[in-house]
Amino acid sequence: MRISELSARSQVPIPTIKYYLREGLLPQGEQTSATRAVYDEDHLRRLRLIRALIEVGRLPVAAIRKVVAAVQDEDLPVHHMLGTAHYALAPDVEPDADETAWREARDRARTLTGDLGWSINPDAPALDELAQSLLTLDRLGMATDPEAVLPYARAAHALAEHELAGVPFEGPRDAAVEHLVIGTVLYGRLFDVLRRLAQESESSRLLGPSRAADGHSV
Amino acid sequence: MRISELSARSQVPIPTIKYYLREGLLPQGEQTSATRAVYDEDHLRRLRLIRALIEVGRLPVAAIRKVVAAVQDEDLPVHHMLGTAHYALAPDVEPDADETAWREARDRARTLTGDLGWSINPDAPALDELAQSLLTLDRLGMATDPEAVLPYARAAHALAEHELAGVPFEGPRDAAVEHLVIGTVLYGRLFDVLRRLAQESESSRLLGPSRAADGHSV
Numbered sequence: 001m002r003i004s005e006l007s008a009r010s011q012v013p014i015p016t017i018k019y020y021l022r023e024g025l026l027p028q029g030e031q032t033s034a035t036r037a038v039y040d041e042d043h044l045r046r047l048r049l050i051r052a053l054i055e056v057g058r059l060p061v062a063a064i065r066k067v068v069a070a071v072q073d074e075d076l077p078v079h080h081m082l083g084t085a086h087y088a089l090a091p092d093v094e095p096d097a098d099e100t101a102w103r104e105a106r107d108r109a110r111t112l113t114g115d116l117g118w119s120i121n122p123d124a125p126a127l128d129e130l131a132q133s134l135l136t137l138d139r140l141g142m143a144t145d146p147e148a149v150l151p152y153a154r155a156a157h158a159l160a161e162h163e164l165a166g167v168p169f170e171g172p173r174d175a176a177v178e179h180l181v182i183g184t185v186l187y188g189r190l191f192d193v194l195r196r197l198a199q200e201s202e203s204s205r206l207l208g209p210s211r212a213a214d215g216h217s218v
Numbered sequence: 219m220r221i222s223e224l225s226a227r228s229q230v231p232i233p234t235i236k237y238y239l240r241e242g243l244l245p246q247g248e249q250t251s252a253t254r255a256v257y258d259e260d261h262l263r264r265l266r267l268i269r270a271l272i273e274v275g276r277l278p279v280a281a282i283r284k285v286v287a288a289v290q291d292e293d294l295p296v297h298h299m300l301g302t303a304h305y306a307l308a309p310d311v312e313p314d315a316d317e318t319a320w321r322e323a324r325d326r327a328r329t330l331t332g333d334l335g336w337s338i339n340p341d342a343p344a345l346d347e348l349a350q351s352l353l354t355l356d357r358l359g360m361a362t363d364p365e366a367v368l369p370y371a372r373a374a375h376a377l378a379e380h381e382l383a384g385v386p387f388e389g390p391r392d393a394a395v396e397h398l399v400i401g402t403v404l405y406g407r408l409f410d411v412l413r414r415l416a417q418e419s420e421s422s423r424l425l426g427p428s429r430a431a432d433g434h435s436v
Contacts, residue, residue: 052358079425086418118419119426126418129411133404140270140400143384151380152409153416155373160416162369164424166361182358184414186351191370191413192406193347198371198378199402200304200344201336206382207297208337 003029006039010047017047023061025050025068042172046071049178053088056185063088071173078169078176083121085177089184090125093132105131105138115146116153163187221247224257228265235265241279243268243286260390264289267396271306274403281306289391296387296394301339303395307402308343311350323349333364334371381405 007014020026026046029037046068053059053067070076070084096102109130113120120127137144167179225232238244244264247255264286271277271285288294288302314320327348331338338345355362385397 056358077425079421082421082425083418086414086421090414113415113419118415119422120415120418124415124418126411126414130408130415133408133411137404137408140274140404142397142400142404149408151377152405153412155377156409156412157416157419159369159373159413160420164417164420169425179360180417182360184417186355186358186360187370188410188413190348190351190355190367191374191409193344193351194371194374195377195406195409196304196308196344196402197331197336197338197342197348198375199382199398200301200338200342201331201375202378202382203297203300203304204337207295207300207387 001039003037003039006043006047010044010051012047012051020047020050023065025061025064027072042174045172045174045178049174049181052178052182053085057089057181059088067177071177074173078173081173081177082167082180085181086184087125089181090129093125093128095128096132096135101135102131105135108134112146112149112153116157118157159187159191219257221255221257224261224265228262228269230265230269238265238268241283243279243282245290260392263390263392263396267392267399270396270400271303275307275399277306285395289395292391296391299391299395300385300398303399304402305343307399308347311343311346313346314350314353319353320349323353326352330367330371334375336375377405377409 001009003014003017006012007017010017012020017026021028026043029039029043031037049071050064050068053064059067067085067088070081073081076084096105106128109127110122112130112134113127134144134149142148163183166183168175219227221232221235224230225235228235230238235244239246244261247257247261249255267289268282268286271282277285285303285306288299291299294302314323324346327345328340330348330352331345352362352367360366381401384401386393
């Protein structure tokens with residue numbers, strides 16, 4: 001297909017496609033004359049991935065370049081390719097100003113995932129996020145003992161099993177990464193809203209109108 | 219205590235405390251002379267709540283005013299007080315440009331929570347978030363059938379039961395709202411990072427180094 005059709009089918013404007021070509025995010029088309037190139041389904045799939053990384057993952061171009069390089073490197077095992085996308089999605093974490101507290105929190109994050117039997121790269125940026133999360137909860141007086149944290153870890157693990165089983169590993173590499181990125185971000189948001197709705201429902205059950213009528217609600 | 223001690227114990231600067239007093243977020247102290255007032259533990263607790271709403275909930279002052287009004291209105295049942303805080307945390311959702319799709323998505327959100335047996339106020343803003351979430355997933359070709367969504371709903375419900383059981387309903391109203399707000403936001407973040415770590419672990423189990431050595435990983 002010509003660039004105009006690629007643009008129509010992908011809903012990506014032609015100048016944007018040309019920008020992706022210049023940046024090397026999208027492979028060049030097959031040159032059929034000095035001024036004309038043709039594109040195929042691989043280009044369409046790559047454009048879908050780039051849009052997912054920008055619009056859903058909210059990634060900057062530098063991060064997208066890394067993800068695309070991992071997708072293109074056929075020698076890179078799929079687990080590492082997915083890891084590249086995953087790590088790009090992780091927010092930057094500043095080390096805590098209190099060095100001792102920060103070191104302890106990082107140790108706790110590693111101990112926690114180790115005790116759960118999870119297989120995590122020791123350099124995974126999400127371990128720093130976990131450390132920060134535990135430290136913030138501690139400082140605000142919220143529980144972070146195993147009894148408090150394990151229900152979250154178990155629920156997270158059950159969902160992760162379900163989610164990884166749904167990634168289309170047999171198809172093209174772009175499609176697997178696109179699925180992982182969209183799924184990680186959007187099912188995460190879906191879960192977050194379902195949790196707040198479930199909290200409302202639980203609050204209603206524990207304290208709601210019928211209890212209020214009995215005078216138990218204040 | 220005097221305002222200087224209130225500031226020291228709450229770690230909130232005196233000018234900020236005076237601003238909260240002027241805005242009516244913090245009740246006036248007991249006036250002991252024309253230029254002097256004293257404050258008590260209730261003020262300290264209210265300051266903790268305001269800080270949680272600002273720093274953890276990221277709420278603007280107008281939203282905080284509503285939450286504080288609900289906390290102060292002792293005739294308002296606890297379920298409604300918690301609902302006020304909860305709804306303040308929900309992001310604004312713009313109706314989708316496609317009116318028909320938006321109406322259908324809203325109906326689906328209501329049907330879904332109804333089928334789950336959840337007791338939700340039909341005007342809960344999170345229902346619009348759920349509608350938006352389902353619509354976005356649909357458009358990106360991700361599954362939103364019951365089989366895809368129920369694992370999230372079940373996990374959300376189990377965690378919500380655990381969370382509501384931990385809210386200190388027997389104590390002061392400020393403390394219950396503070397706990398709910400901090401818990402909703404921070405355990406939500408904790409869950410999000412644990413889910414990404416669990417995904418990495420699952421990816422490693424399905425596709426990781428040992429599989430790679432067998433030549434199954436690409």
